[in-house]
């Protein structure tokens with residue numbers, strides 16, 4: 442393998458995607474391009490929609506998202522962070538409460554809950570499934586615990602039956618962060634329909650993206666769902682009853698939905714909603730492509746004892762938003778970083794470490810959430826990495842990844 446001559450590194454590259462040149466295999470800026478029918482869905486709104494926001498396309502998207510997920514209620518929002526923020530508001534979290542959140546996830550899972558004033562208690566991971574460990578949740582529940590946040594990270598469902606059982610016994614609210622897992626399921630039941638709330642992202646790096654930003658909130662109870670439209674759109678609603686003059690006292694009313702809670706604007710625009718409806722039509726197909734890519738890699742790495750991939754329990758549909766692996770080079774005194782050096786310098790593959798355990802970041806430490814008791818995550822994380830990944834990777838690229846990682850592992854063994 443040759444050392445690519447033009448590899449460049451940028452310390453300021455926070456996205457990890459598409460912005461670094463010179464690699465043979467890199468993370469692209471997005472997981473796939475748009476089809477003509479998806480482009481036309483946006484153009485159609487530009488040409489013909491009566492409203493640009495709060496209109497017929499949003500209503501249609503919400504109906505489509507409900508039908509796709511099987512959720513009782515679904516709301517389009519501007520991003521998953523704000524879907525999580527709505528969930529934290531509806532959980533009634535505030536100072537004095539505790540919320541249990543996995544230490545292994547993207548920062549946006551935790552920020553809205555920290556912002557509520559509740560104290561974040563970090564949960565450890567299950568070393569087999571890499572999801573939140575239900576037994577560790579149980580250990581960390583106190584009389585102050587009010588909610589559990591779980592994340593179907595990388596596209597892999599967490600053990601929702603076990604989590605619902607614990608939540609039921611302790612009367613806790615359950616929020617599912619489904620940002621990376623649209624279409625993931627357990628025995629046919631889609632994620633986002635188990636807990637009280639499901640929070641989905643259509644950010645630019647996700648399986649489906651509504652022009653870079655977008656999200657959805659699924660809601661189980663009618664009571665919670667009744668509060669979402671006002672909280673999502675500045676408390677705006679129609680006046681009740683007949684009005685002899687439509688302009689008196691004003692176009693619409695503004696009222697309080699939840700005692701002491703100011704509403705906000707978390708709306709999804711019409712063009713994004715129209716595109717969302719179109720993207721849902723091929724989401725299963727895209728997920729199948731990712732699942733097949735992952736199967737090819739998993740089979741190819743099965744004979745390398747130093748490499749581990751996630752165990753997928755029977756009945757779980759893992760949709761592989763990312764392909765993460767774990768390298769154990771301890772026997773030859775080697776680390777994950779040695780392997781990534783090899784991949785970068787010898788193979789031109791820009792593998793990455795996506796995020797740290799959240800309690801290690803300055804933001805959480807400075808805001809009082811730096812304490813942790815997650816020994817499994819501590820031991821596991823520093824040896825994990827992500828391979829470049831997108832929807833529709835050619836077989837030759839996948840095979841090049843396999844050959845390069847295997848060559849790296851062999852070279853490090855000496």
Ligand SMILES: Cc1ncc(COP(=O)(O)O)c(C=O)c1O
Nearest residue numbers: 520521522547549550620642644
């Ligand atoms: C696990 C997880 N949660 C939440 C988010 C936040 O999503 P958004 O960018 O739509 O706010 C993301 C992705 O960006 C994510 O990966």
